[in-house]
Structure formats: structure tokens, C-alpha cells
Amino acid sequence: MYPFLHLLADGSLFVFVSKSSELFDVSTNTTLKTFPDLPGDYRTYPNTGGSVLLPLSSTTNWTADIMICGGGAYQDITSPTDASCGRISPFAADPAWEMDSMPEGRTMVEGTLLPDGTVIWLNGASQGAQGFGLARDPALEALIYDPTAALGKRWTTGASTTIPRLYHSVALLLLDGRVMIAGSNPVEQPILLPDAENPYVTEFRVETYTPPYLAGENLNKRPTNVQLSMTSLTANSQTFTVSFTVPSGAQGAKVSLYH
Template sequence: MAVAARILMMRLVILMARMVDVVRSMDTVATPLNSPSPAPAAPNPGIFKVVGQSGVPAMHAGLMPNGRVIFLDKVENYTQIKLPDGQYAYSAEYDPATNTVAGLQYATNAFCSGGAFLADGRWVSLGGNAPLAFIDPTVGDGFTAIRYLNRSSTDASLDGSNWSEPGNKLSTARWYATAQTMPDGTVFVASGSLNGLDPSVPANNNPTYEILNTEGISSGKSIPLKILEKNQPYYMYPFVHLLNNGDLFIFVSKSAEVFNVEGNQTVTALPDLPGDFRTYPNTGGSVLLPLSSANDWAPEIVICGGGAYQDITSPTDPSCGSVQPLSDNPTWAMESMPGGRGMVEATLLPDGTIIWVNGCNQGAQGFGLATASTLEALIYDPTKAVGQRFSTGSSSTIARLYHSCALLLLDGTLMVVGSNPVQMPVLTPVPNQTPSEDYVTEFRVEIYTPPYLQDNAQRPTNVVLSSLSLTANGSPFIVVFNAPTGNTVCKVVLYHGGYVTHSLHMNHRMLFLDNTGYVSGATMQTLTVTMPPNNNVAQPGPYVIYVTCGGVPAIGQFVMVS
């Protein structure tokens, strides 16, 4: 009986979209404010190339301080790796240097968790879903779980070590929660489902937030958050960005606000973003544009894509809105992608552009709920005028739908991985199924080489940092490197990749650091680089330093920021 009940619960999760009142949702559908806008072909479009196999479906991903990528998945009845105990692995460590992968073990089901880096460099996965003992009796309930993973740029003995779960728990169950590391190193954790059932029933939902301390241990209190309460059921996996005054930008559905965590209050209610829904189950992409001292680290946020309701018939939204939430009169500046996209995600690149990949032109998040995969990379240049920022890069041949990820590697290339839009792994298409199994579980790992690494691009080399421990207090450090012959402008970038899942890049940010000492045309360069003024601008944790010359990055190096 227990097995049957668990199967029934999983089916309810799979068909959650059907349980939402689609008719009511369709009443909100309107023609997007912006129609699709052509994006000219990029002069240098970049290249997609398959390089390996992920071992496990890559539902969640993150670049670790050892330069490897961790993939995290839910409990499955098949992966490419078995653990020593004979069970399938649901997490894996991928080495981009060799394109090899090794399985990792965890103790609780990480299905649709959130996560962040702690100030001490550990990566945490937060929340999840119920145990599936009929598939794997060794994995327990993940709804309140906190999982820790430790990797180091200086201690190779940690490579390949399993997830640690000492028993710390969230104060309430959270499936589809967002996490944001705060300036003091605590972690803000918001939203989620209490049981994975119909989100149109408020009793199933968890529209609250809680705080983890710097060690990743919950305060034990879940606090109601009004913007989540009022936007049910389109309230899960909210977009959250840390602003340079220490407040948070929170976006749910179509609504946005500036929220002060310490005072537990909304500081500014922003105008709604025109167009369709933007967060789960019609998630688009959200990115905090590169920060610099040129405008006093003022934040600007771009949100693109989305959809109308949770069904395979849903149209997707081509429009994008950008906003400066701390300006005197924050308003959305609108532009459009060349087509509607759901599940599109944005990754900051070291040259200051943003790459948008993955997603669909029709449908929504959920098992078997998307079709018309969007294969083109879109290159976004925020230095251009609104409406002229998009160009079209090269195309992949692999559909990347529900449960896909993209993230920047140390060599400045983009890893694109995942897509598992089915209840359990499917290796060959099974058409005419409900939910659809036209799209299979995808294990192929792709590398997208951006335009700046093509046409015999010359990297800066022999980069040496005066310290790998840096402080966000305006203090200086030294960078020595060899610049390419004939270089023009060299910059230093501080980069945080964060926790990637479901089109969200939690904690993702990039900063252009002030520097002096550059000698035009010289091969040997010694720069004095100034750190950001405080942890509001760069919260504590692991970052990558990229030196770029003419937009071409050297191989990045991990540092710890305090």
C-alpha cells in the first residue's frame, strides 16, 4: 500500500499542471507587450561541441573551487553510474579537463532543491522531495534536508568526496526554493512547496522565508513573505538578487519589490513587469548585469521570456524587461528576443556580454509539458541601447528543456548540460504519450565556445595573484600576467557562478574591478586592483578572477572573498 501511495504522489507531482486551473490562467493571457524582434546574426557566432557524458541527469549544477562541475539530480530508476553499494548515483563530479565523471552519494532526495555557496566555500543544496523507497531505499526524505559539499582549489584530497548530511534541517519543507547569500554570510531561503502537490491549493504551499547562519544551519523560523503569498500559485523559485545597499530584489510571477531582510519589510513595490508569467512554472531567465564603480555599483536586472499557463499548449513570451530597482523612479524598459522562450537562462560572460541558451517556444515547466525547443544561442550586449542588444549566435542540435543547466567554466567556455523532462529517464523517444516523452533524458555534455575565443584569439597567460584570500573593503591586490601582443585594454573581473537550476542562477554576479598600472602595448603587465567597497557588492564566498585583454579571458583562478 505504501508503494502505491508513493507512486500516486509522484503522478500527482507530474500532473501538477493539470491540477492548476488552466482555464483561469488562460484568462490572464494577453498579447505580449512586445512582439518578437529580429536579432541580427553575430559576426562571430560561437561553436557548440559535444565533449562528454554527465553520468547523471544534470538538474542542478555548479562550478566548484577545484575547477570541476557538480551535477545533482533526483532519485531515478536509471543513471549512467552505479555507486559501490549497487545503487544508482544521483550526483556526479565532472572534470572538464579530462571530460570524465565520477558518482557521488547523498542521503536525501534533492529533487528540485535550491542552493548557494556558504561564506566558507562549501556548496549547500536546500530542500527537495519525498523518498522513493521503491526505487532506492537508501535515500531518505529531502523536503527539509540540508546537504553540504566541500571542494578546494588547494586541497585535492577533497575531490570525489560525497555529500555530507549531518542532520541539520530547514524549519519547514521546501520544494522549489530559492537561496541568496547575504552580506553577512547568512543565507536567505524563500518559497517552495510543502508536499509537491497542487499549488493552486494554498495549504500545499510554503510562501515564507527563513535564514541559515554562516554555518548553513537554520534559525528554525519560517517567516511569511507577502509577495509570495499574493502570487500563488506562480510563486515558486522566485528570482532574488542582492543589491548594493544590502536589500534584496525579489521577483515573483509579474511582481517585483525591494525587500529589507533585517527589517522584514518591503522597501519599494516596483511596477509589474508587462507580459506573461516569468517564474515557475513559466520560468524565463533573470540576470543581474555586470557591476562596476563607474555607476557606484548600481544594480540593473534583466528578465526575459516566460509563458501564460502550465500546459504544453502555452504560448511563450519573447519580451524582456530591464529595471534599475534602486533608482528614483524604477520602471521597466522593454525589448524583445527574436522569439518567445520559456526556460531560457542567462549566463554572464567575462567580456561583459550575456549568453542566453536553452528552452522552448511552446509549453511550460513540468514533465512532458514543452515542445518546439529553442536551439539558438542569443548574445546580449548591455552596453548597447535597449532594443539593439541581442544578436543570434550558433545553434545546438540538442533540445535543452526542463531540468537543463548552463554555466561558465574556468577557461571561459560555457558548459551546457541536462534536459530530463520525463518522470523517469527515457533514452529513446516514445511519441504519443501523456505526458509527452518525445524528448528524452539527455546525458550529453556540450561546450559552447563564445565569440571571444574564436579566430585565433590570444589569451592573457601566466596570471599570478598576490593573494587568493581577498576582502571586499576597497583593499588592493596585485595581478601580474603576460598580455597578448598588440593588446588594447586589459580588465580584471570578479565572478561568482552560484547554484544553477531550472533556468535560475542563484547568487550569480560579476564585477569589473578598478585597476591601475596598465601599460598599453606592453607584454608584461602588473596591475594594482581594487576590491569592491563592501559585502553588499560582493557577498562572502568563492569567486573566480578572470583577467581579460580585448575581451579574451585568461584561465580563471578561484579566490575566497570575505
Template sequence: MHAALLPNGNVVFVDKIETWTHLKLPNGYPAYSSIYNPATQALRPLSLDPTVADGLNAIRYLDANGQQLEWLEPGNTLASNRWYPSAQVMPDGSIFVASGSLNGGDLTVHANNNPTYEILDPNGVSSGVNITMDILVRNQPYWLYPFLHLLKDGTLFIFVSRQSQIFDVESGTVVKEMPDLPSFHRTYPNTGGSVMLPMSKMDDFEPSIMVCGGGQAEGLDSPSEDSCGIIQPMSDKSEWSYTSMPDHRVMVEGVNLLDGTILWLNGAHTGAQGFGLADRPAYDALIYDPTTRRWAKAGTSTIARLYHSVALLLTDGTVLVSGSNPNEMPLHDNELVADNQYRKFPTEFRNEIWTPPYLQGDKAEQRPTGIKLLVTTPLRPGQEFTITFKPARPLAMIDVVLHTNGFVTHAVHMGQVMYHLEQSGWVELTDSTVKVDAKIPDVWLAPGPYFVYVVANGVPGVGQPVIINYGDLFEPVSVQ
């Protein structure tokens, strides 16, 4: 399962080839992709080549608002086959794509693997060049879906298994190696979760990376990991500090919440990623507070969210939780076999909404309303803009947040980032309207869609879409 939040507030889903789905295309074929409206529950199928014969190297395209009826498949391909790669949009709009399997075969056989990276231009067309990456080579077979985070100087933080580094994409060089994060593997097939913690001007937008969970081996009996490491990769002396989740998990994923805390959920207590390889589902939602470094349980689901589950923040500040497809083909409840690991858990078609503490009880009635961004997008880093809104109650505090989920799959949140924006405080206008001036961080950002949230007295309004773009500032990154 893959998911992304679109600028209009809808969610695009992409799944693997299935022999059956609830949603059908007009020709009667199962729909592998759809557009979902969280507000109305409307679901619209998106056509995708039913054979997906080029699934290892094809590049497909979707309009940012998902208005089209099918994925565009013009025949563009990656420079080589990449099953389970990671991608990060760079400040110049190019896309860094790394890792992947050549054929989906045994990861312990190095001939099956593709420990390289390539660059797509801002139009999503590959340079056609594969470049070997040492951190991928030396971490086989626990190296698919590496964690990528764009740092404020335009370099990348790359984490694979237990190892991490800062990598300069433009020069193709390693800037800095980090100490290893101890204990089990943290990337596929024993993926934990990775989050770049929310940043603010108070700490000069200094990035901190948090990595939680993981597992020992690719097997049903593999123990999972409860430890988390936190590191400031750009500090003079980068060392891991540690905290522990209340329980052990593999396939756990982290979501930046609008109050600056992190939601960790989904996954299993034992096993690994793959069909029939996980057991003992993790039903509890957990919240980590980076300020107090404390954990809290935050609700319990009754739905197992195992392999192919996703979670992402919606425009109303709640979190959509979906997926779980630990079977090669769909299984319904009446087809389950309790003592057969390959038929123990169903293919999950239900969505859930997890409500954060900042919207529980009567807080949902205290949202700021009438939010308007008095600016013509796109915005540039360092640009100031004005917001007007109506608070539900007299203001005691205000925060303005810039947030994007990026692209979510296999517990990996590619491009997720959150900033508490520099702002001037509020000015009261007429008709109970309030004005606040805010500023986009003057750091290197990935161009593309984001959402701006006004958080008044600790309660967020509905996110407003913005586009961040550097215009013609950049020359395209070239790969020799």
C-alpha cells in the first residue's frame, strides 16, 4: 500500500496487483489505485496498467490534485530495475532515488540487488545513470527502503540498517559518517520507523532524526526492537541518544503531529515484512513528546495493521490509518485459518481515523475558522506572508505550522517534514478577525505541496494548501 495527501485534501492510494477488490474499474477489473475523500468517504478508482509488467522500473505520473481518471504511463523508465527503493525530492526539484532489488528475488544473493542511486529531473525523467553507493553495498541484505531526510543545507541524511551518513548529492560524496545505531536492523525487511522531528527558529531549524523499532531477521519468529535513537546529524559531535517505546515493534511508523509530538503506531511485536511473516499485531497508538522525552499510550485499535499499512496526517489534523495486506492475494474473514500463518490475518479494507489529544472532547469545537492566506503561491523559502482567521475563543497563544506527509509506504514516510514557523504574534482586526504574519524557513526545502496550519490556543484549524518553489534559482543537478 502506498498513500499520499493531495493538495485538495484527498488521499491517493496505490496497491499491488490483486485478484479481487471492492472497488472496480469501469471495465470490471479490480482497481489497484484510487482517490479517497476523507470528508465524504467517496472513493474513485484510478486506472493503472492491469498487468503492471514494468513494475520494477516504470515511472508513472498523477496530477497533483488527482483529477485525472488514470495514471499517466508514457513509457518512461528508471535507469535500472528498483523494487522497493526510496526517493527524496531535492531543492532544485530533481528526485534522488536509491536502493532496490533488480528482480524481487532473495536479498541474500547480491546478484539480485541494486545498491545504487540515480537522479530524475524535475519532470520525473531519469538521467539514465546508476551510481554505486557504499552504504547500500555494505548493508545488504537489510538495505531496501533506506530512510532519507533532506537537511537544511541541501544535503541528505541516509540511514540503512544500523548505519547512517550525510551525503552530498550534487558532488556525490559522503560529508560525514555517523556512529552506528546499536541493536537490531532498522530497514527493510525489518523496518522500524524514521522521523525528522519538528523544527523551529528557536533551535535554528536544527534537524534531529528519530529512528524507532526494527527486527533481528527476516523470519516469523524474529524478535522486534523497542529502542529508539535520536541524533542531530549536523551538530559538531553527532552521537545517538536513546529512548524506548513502551513495547517492541517492527513495521512501526511515525507521524508528526501539529502539537510537536510524534504518533507511533501500526506493525507487529514479532516477525518481519513480507507475506505471512509477522504475528502479534501492535494495536496501541503511542505518542512521544520530544520536549519531555516521555511516552504515552493514546488509544487502542481492534484492527491488525501489519504489512502494507499506512498512516498520514489529514488536513483536519486527524490521522488516517489504512491498509494491512499480509497475504499474497486478498483474504476475507471467512477464509482465515488460525494456525496457518499465511491465512491468519485478513486483507484489510477498512479505514480508521485516529484523533489526537488536541482535537478530543470539546476541542473540536474550538478550531480557528475562516482561515485565509493573503499571498499568491508559490512561496519561496524566507518569504513572509499574512494569515487572517477567526479564533473560537480569545487568543492566549498561537502557532503556525508548515507540514507535509510526503509519500508513505511500508512504514517509510519519504519527505515528511514539519516546521513551527517564525511569526510576529497576532493583531486583532474588526469582526473578531485576527491577523498574523509568518515566514517560510530560510533553509533548503523540497519544492512542492505543503499545508499551513493555524494552531490557536493549542487547537488547529483546517490546513491550507501552499506550494513552495524556488522558481528559476537553480540549474538542474547533473550526474556524470
């Protein structure tokens, strides 16, 4: 139930469930390739972790890398959560999982791509599983992953929230580069006030998270006056230009396209 799915450039689907994965051709209803099992605990429902297709880059000839983090051992509030992450290139000659680890174990964690090429992991819990009343010890810190850094040096910890975000929470990138965080209904029917039986209640508050590239000195390093020569872009090999004003002392610029 509820597999992780990623659409790849050749039209195939990367399908992952539990610990196993494959490339699937929708047009012929056939499996194209089967991958080794991902080490660690279970990664999909009810021990749901998170999964992202990492940013595609011209510097790596648009190589597709898929990352899966978190999960747990069994569907119970006492289940420990998994801190490990696996990363795989489906089109490699001999695909294999490269293992890494988050700073802490998490279930129901949301991975969101950021325009600077990093991935922010938010929400979830450090104990339990997906479902009503099945998680505790909420994970409150923002974890930031840099896919281009050396293995073992890719994770940093960002700001913390005070709001538990458990079952059915979400994190979405906004057009201004911030992240909107919402949701959490860890009880089947709405409960507004916590009690001994239900310490985590239905959450209606919405937060916005400001990533490091929008804070402090980084604001002065960003290009201004950004303009596109056209705003109707079609995948037909056409070209367009991006013009902008370079900040004083800038050493380079990067353009990210986000659908």
C-alpha cells in the first residue's frame, strides 16, 4: 500500500515499497529492472519514511538519483524509527544503494526540494508509525541535506518548531522560496485540547519556514531584477534567456527551474 513513485525522464516509473524497488513500464505493463533491497527497516506504510527524486543538474548530465529516508520496524507506538537513508541511480550500469544517515530516526517525514539544490526534511516522529494514535516524540527540527557534499557531511540541522506534525502533515515550497508547513491529525476525530489519552491533537495552524538562503547575509548575495525572455516554456529544445543584476562581489550564479 502507498508505494513511493517517481516518474523518470524515459517515461518509466521507479516504484518502491517496503524495502524493494523496480523500474516499471506503464505502456507495456512490464518490469524493466529490479533493484537490490534497501537495507534497514520498512520504509512505506505503515512505517512510512520519505522519498525524493533529487534535483536534476546539467553538471551530472541530468542523472536521476532517488533518495529514501526513515521508516520503522513495525506498526506500533513503541516502534523505533530508522535514521538511515538510501540513495540510488536507477540508470547506472550496476545500481546499488549508497547508505547515509539522518541526525535522528523519523517516521512520516516530508522531503521537499529547495531551489538552492538542497532538500529539507520536516515533520514526523521519532517513535511509532503512521496512523491514528500510533506516534509520539514528535520530530521538531528541520534537517537539510546537500546532495553535492561529501558522504558523511551532507546533513545540517536547521531551526526547530514547537508544533508537532504527525499523521497527515505536509511541507510545500512556496513561490517566494519559503516552505509552508501544515497539518497533523493524529486522532481519528478532531480534538482541540490535549489530554492524557490524546497528547497530540488535530492541528489547524500553518507555519512558514525561512531557509538559510533567505536569511541574514545570504539575502545580499542573491541576484536582483530577475527577468525571463519568455514565460511559456515547452519541452521542445527551444532556448530562452534569464537576465539579472549581479550583487557586488558575486563569484557565480546558478539557475534552478522548479515545476
